[in-house]
Amino acid sequence: MTAATPRALVRAQVALESFRMTADGDTVIYALRRVIRGAYESHIWRRPYRGGRARQLTRGRVRDGSPDISPDGRRVAFVRSAVGTDDAVAQAWILPLDGGEPWQLTKLKHGVASVHWSPDGRRLALVAQAGDQRFVIGDDGPKGRKPVARRLTRLDFRDDESGHVVRRAHLWLVAARERAKPRQLTSGDFDVLHPAWAPDGRRIAFGADRGPDATIHPRLQVWSVGTDARPQIRELVGLAGDADRPAFSPDGRHLAFIGTDVDDPPDEVPPALWVLDLASGQPRSLTASLDRPVGEWAWCDLLLSEEAPGPTWLSDETLSVIIGNRGRNVPYRVDLEGRAEPLTDPAIRIACAGIHAGGGRVAVSVAIDARAGDVHAVEDGALRAITRDGSTWQRRFPTVTLSELELDGPAGPIHAWLASPTAAGRRTLPTILHLHGGPTGAWGPGGTLDAIALCAAGYRVLMPNIRGSTTFGGEWVRPLSASWGTVDAEDALASVDALVERGLADPKRLGLMGLSYGGFLTQWLIGVTDRFAAASSENGVTNQVSTWANSYFGVHYNRRAGLGDPLTDAGMRALWRSSPLRNAANIRTPLLMLQSEEDRICPASDNEQLFTALKVLGREVELILYPDEHHGMKSFGRPDRRIDRMERILAWFDRHLGRA
Missing domain, CATH: 2.120.10.30 (TolB, C-terminal domain)
Structure with missing residues (x-):
């Protein structure tokens, strides 16, 4: 071992x-x-x-x-x-x-992001960057020399992966033969997402935001472009909210997609599976009545996925799609009348990241009970492993026991996952409260590397799905709207209380950690309570006022989350009320701050403010900056940096809590 x-x-x-x-x-x-x-x-x-x-x-x-x-x-x-x-x-x-x-x-100058076979197998659609640089004054010059300046006229000039969005991703077409020359199908100031071929090969559907105020009120819709010599773009779907991830039915009569029909949908409105009758042009929702989000919402870093999963057609009348339900990502079968049923036994604790079908068979990529992800066949509700490569590596390490709990909370039971050393039994152990990001997301049963490492060091890891977490219905999400640092904090503390009352967590050796929104709530909690012996926040939100402008989607996300903007005195006061920075003088808990320097979602400049305040106050705090890394460094960062991150978290808790 x-x-x-x-x-x-x-x-x-x-x-x-x-x-x-x-x-x-x-x-x-x-x-x-x-x-x-x-x-x-x-x-x-x-x-x-x-x-x-x-x-x-x-x-x-x-x-x-x-x-x-x-x-x-x-x-x-x-x-x-x-x-x-x-x-x-x-x-x-x-x-x-x-x-x-x-x-x-291909040998395209700016590379290729994805490839998609045509129905006849003679051509491929490509998503690749195209065109001249946006916002640039002067050429790049030789050897990639930076331009003279950048002239910004829109807010969508940055994202988390590439920093400055200097070129747009467009759709190309190329014959599937050597020395074929790709032909660009789309152009303009928008990005092409998730292309899908029509069965006759005459057009390709895709998601894109082509609206006039896309930088202020982003609104993805589904479009199509012809594959002939003079391709024309036309809108297929025009919902009030977002629409994306198109998929044509095999007979070409319907188009499935994921979307919402609410303008600027708040967090409690879940994305649903829709179908468009291509003859009538009428879209209708198939899953809105479920009050559950379509897509991969329960997180698990032991199961990576390259992009959000979309609908898969099983026949002309039936689709499969992933639906988030009670801290799980569950594959469902949905027919055109809206009848939905899980493809797998509900008792199986799974986090599903992808579904594909062929020849009447269905396969899914899933992580099960803290085991890493593999491809499984779905057969009569049961799962049979097809691949084992993704999980076999875990056999050399100690196992983790994953328990599903219902903990007493102020607004009702709080669903939670508890990771424990397998030999721990019911012993009282030092415990880490691990808060998920989002807040539109949930902890799933697939497990994390952090939990494995912490359990191996003798800690329990409590992962609660507090109010604001998705997969439990809109009524569980709604109370957090415009209320960060209130009901979420109440539930987080209540979940710890419940574990202490059960004798599983040592009240004198409690730790706290979280990333993104979880980093925000970590910083918030240590500003309102001193019950935690140590805390680690990663890429958090320190000052809601500055994050509104500095986060690449701060303006529109704040509106959807009900957080508002600082353009009025009342708005400024509301944002400041939910900023951990305002409680800095109350923080006595030793804090380890981890930050990706190139994070455009929760920027380093924001978290440097809390670090500065705590140093001025003489508190115990460290700020670790990881160069060239983005928001998802935890799972996708350079390996040596991921190792350093985990080692520092363990050392911080060992120093202040002590191992079991």
Whole structure:
């Protein structure tokens, strides 16, 4: 048995990134990520649906991902970049499945993000950056020299992954043969998302925000573009809210998508599965009555997914989609009349990240009961593992016991997951309250590397789904609107009280940690109580006033979350009331602050304010800055930085709580 140290865990982890099925359902193609010589390598693998040995299809010091299988099942297209280079220079490659080497399809200047086979298998749609740089005065110059200046005229000039949004992602078309030249289908000041071919191959649907005030009131809609010599763009769906992730039915009569029909939908309005009758042009919701969000909402960093999952057609009349329900991501079957039922036994504790179908068979990528993710077949409500590569690495480490709890709370039972060392039994142990981000999200049953490492060090890890968490219905989310630092704080403290009362948590050795919104609530709680012996906040929100402007989506998210803006005295006061910085003088709890320097969601400049205040006050605080990293460093950052992050968290709690 190997000690579950941060270094050992990060180096050993094999992560399932994405998968696809052949049209006949006989074969699963998937991408696996490993840490090799200090950097990530990803390769494409295949395994028979009915079982059998896995075969590695690509090799080398490369990052291969986003595989898509040709309709005849003979070729796989994928995106490849060399290890040590920016993913922006990734290109499209094609691999024959009956033997042979992969060959490079594209050499686009700004790289390729994703590939999508046409129904006849003769062409591929590509999503790739295009056009001249936006907001630039002067050329880049030789060897990537920075421009003279940037002239900003819109708010969408930055995002978390690329920093400055200098080019737009557009749709291209290329023949699936060597030396073919890609042709750009779309252009304009918008990004193309999630393209889907019509069955006749004559048009491609996609999500995009082409509105005149997209920078202030973003509103994704579904559009289509022709694939002929003179492609025209037209709107397919025009809901009051967002619409994205289109998928044509096999007979071409319907278009499924995910959306909301509420302008600026508040957090308590969940995205639903919709279907558009292409003949009448009338959209209708299939799942709104469930009061549950469609998509991957229960978090688990042991199951990576390249992008949010969309609907998958099982037949002309039936779809499958992931729905968040009570701290789980559950695959559902939904028919065109809106009848919905889970594809898996509700007793199975799963976090699902993807669904694909072929030949009447359905496969899902899921993490189950703190085990890492793999591809499973869905057969009569049961799950059968097709791949084991994503979870086998865990066998060398001590297991974690994951318990599902209902804890007493001020507004009713609080759903929670509790990770414990397997041999702990009912002993009283030092306990870490781990708060999830969002707040539109939930803890799922799939587990986290943090929980594995903390349990191995003798801690319990309590992960409550407090008010504001999704997957429990709008009535559980609504009380947090415009009320950060109120009902959420009450529930967080109540969940700890309940665990202490059960004799499972030592009240004198309590720790607290969280990322993003979880970082905000961590900072907030130590400003209103001194019951925690130590805390660790990561990429949090310190000052709601400055985050409104400094976060790349602060303006519109604040509006949807009911937090408001600082443009009036009343608005300024409301934002300041929910800012941890205003309670800095009350903070006595030792605080470890972890920050990705390139985070555009919760910027470093915001968290530096609380660090400065606590240093001036003479409090125990450390700020660790990780260069070149973004909001998701915890799961996607450079391996040595992920190791450093986890080691610092463990050392901080060991110093102030002491191991069991």
